[in-house]
Amino acid sequence: MTTGKPLRADAQRKRDALLAAARKVFDAGEFFDLRFDDFAPLAGVGTGTLYRHFPTREALAEAVYHGEVAALCDRAHQLQGTLPPAEALAAFLRDMVDHIAAHQGLARTLATLMADRSSALAEGSQALEQAVTGLVTAAARDGAIRDDVDPGAIMMALHGIGAAHDRPHWRTEADDVITLVLDGLRQA
Amino acid sequence: MTTGKPLRADAQRKRDALLAAARKVFDAGEFFDLRFDDFAPLAGVGTGTLYRHFPTREALAEAVYHGEVAALCDRAHQLQGTLPPAEALAAFLRDMVDHIAAHQGLARTLATLMADRSSALAEGSQALEQAVTGLVTAAARDGAIRDDVDPGAIMMALHGIGAAHDRPHWRTEADDVITLVLDGLRQA
């Protein structure tokens, strides 16, 4: 991440306020009903300030997304340190579904924006992908799962879970996808 | 689909022209670089005509999408009639990846639009989902695959494949996802 310049005290405050407001609006799923300009006063700033900090909707989404990804990566490392490789992977994937389920609105918003400018957010996903790759290769080296499957395939499956946010039986289907992936991975 | 009124001869011609042009632009991946207004002359019609036939970008996408879905459903039925259930399912999923690979731009465009207004296109996907469900339940009844997994889970995985269009190793990963799903389905 570009921590190029230390940012003045007030600027940092405004930036934080924007991110907090964004998180709230995202979670409520109201992001698309809102003119981008109208979002600024919600965080107590002017439109100019909003645009300087986040030139586009996507930039704002990416910033929020980074927080999410960081939390998930922490979880991955934590699990990797306390469970056998295969169980760590399984637990992580299950937790991920839980996490998405607990933040429906956020996931929905991020998925939509991700589709629009996937290149921008794909960059943000790198950390997550590295975490998943770490879990997969550890389990494979351990011999607990096959080693002829690209970890990226699991990212794809997760992508599908996140993107299909509005299916009626989302939770059941998401769990089943994880089951299929995990059982598929157990094949020699 | 609403074939409510027979549509006058010239109207049908313009409509076809629009669809043909749309298909071309979609496939070239230029749909989002284009003002919707500028799209009309590309098909040799005025903006008014464009908007009457397709009130929104999404409506146009949905129309194109219907054609794709119909082709895939035909393929599903064809396979279901000529192969044992489990093989039909496997062949269909592999074919689907082929199909998407062969129409990258189209898939990319549709995936993006699907995320924006997924409700609109979810309706269009119903036929596809029914085809998949048919293949899955047939294979399950045959005892060739487990029966405790919701067919919707396979739709989710496919959704992931379609949505992750711009990953560097897309083809490899897509194939691996299908492998995981198929192997996962073979578990009792």
Add this chain to the structure above:
DNA sequence: ATCGATGTGGAGGCCATCTCCATTTTCGAC
């Protein structure tokens, strides 16, 4: 050939997005 019904097209209104700069705030130096 006539005429009512149906379809056409593009000029113009509307409104969300983004820019620009006069004013205000911060903070290091003295």
Add this chain to the structure above:
DNA sequence: GTCGAAAATGGAGATGGCCTCCACATCGAT
């Protein structure tokens, strides 16, 4: 503490894409 340069602010207004509207053209039944 206070001064001044640099940084940040915010909202008025320009920009430009989306969509509507209706005078005119085309169709096709009689």
